[in-house]
Amino acid sequence: MPQVWAVVPAAGRGTRFGGEVPKQYLDVAGQPVLAHTLDALLAHPAVAGAVLALAADDPWWPGWHEHAGKPLLTCTGGDSRAASVLAALAALPDAVRGDDFVLVHDAARPNLAAGDLEQLLERGRADPVGAILAAPVRDTLKRAGDDGGIDATEPRQRLWRALTPQLFRRLQLTRALQAAAAAGIEVTDEAMALEHQGLRPLLVEGREDNFKVTTAADLARFEFELARRGGEHP
Template identity: 35%
Template sequence: MPNSVGVVIVAAGRGTRMGTAESKQYLLLQGKPIIVHTLEVFQRHPLISEIVLVTGEEDVERCQEWIITYKLGKVAAVVAGGSERQHSVYRGLGNLGTTWVMVHDGVRPFVQEKEITACYERAREIGASVLAVPVKDTIKQVNTEGKVLSTPDRRSLWAIQTPQTFRLSELLNAYKEAERDGFLGTDDSSLAERSGIPVAVVEGSYGNIKITTPEDLDFAEFTQRNRGEVQT
């Protein structure tokens, strides 16, 4: 299908900021692993035909069990990630057969259906898109000694979120170029930009948080309760 859309959901990290023995993506939110909440958003979305979940090698089996338990039929593969996020995404891309691909953080369970749709539509218009929000705080550029160098105009600054959307073939080429040159980017769009792919920003919501700290988890519990989406 010429406009088929797949998703690579990245959940291979083992962040330490949460302060728990369990990886953040597998902590329970309203009785269900965070990663399952995230997968369900894309499972429900009518645009999405295929999902690839990238996780730690030691977590593949339990994730496969959750796919069955929670009836996540769009998940085509659960694959083990690499040492860096970029390597993990690259492995995920190789397991997709769609024309378009979205790359999404496994610990962003509150992305909305309309945001996913908007990202896809903007990518079709421009070439690629990233979900983002305007920066609310004043930002200072500081040197290694802690001295302020400049104060950028925050009207030009956006905090980048996910999903990020690309033509699969173009993103794969960008990844191949990065691997060839030994380039490690901060996100997928940085590889696309480097490869000459035009990338547009789609305004998202401040509620599309990345759950990385205990405070984030508290906020996520509050958000989930207020949404009235508790599922058992």
């Protein structure tokens, strides 16, 4: 399987989590969440290395130049996820061509399963646009009114929760993110930028436990999952 590079936007301050330390640097089993994320991502033999987009003058960054025996590059991220991803795409090694696929993965999504990443790489690179990991919506969805009452029950058929990694070609993703920024569109994931170009990325079903650490409960859940598996990733 040809190798790919990964982009990890890690410039967020994690304001929803609370506290001074950004969530990607919180300690779990003696390592920051970010280290666990990189463990899961770089363990795959097809992932050659990663570029991390960091906040300017990030005081928590450990200064790593490699992880799991693979190179880590850094750049300064932006005020938004899209700006950070664009910065990281520009900072990729010159050997990564415009039509090469690149993974984009959340810094605080440490519970990525090896089998899911394998499926994403295999199926995504066979698609003309690329693909994302996602999970079907299984809960009943309610639309709330202004007063907090239920206005309607929304059909959940064909609805999916977007996860990461997401896999797209370097140049195509760069142009899509640039076009969204120029149009004043705030994209919340990379697939959304491609969608605004009229493209249809593939959905690859991933595990429900590929969650993002956003709250203290999420952090406790990851601690539990890690302890249950004896420190090994799924």
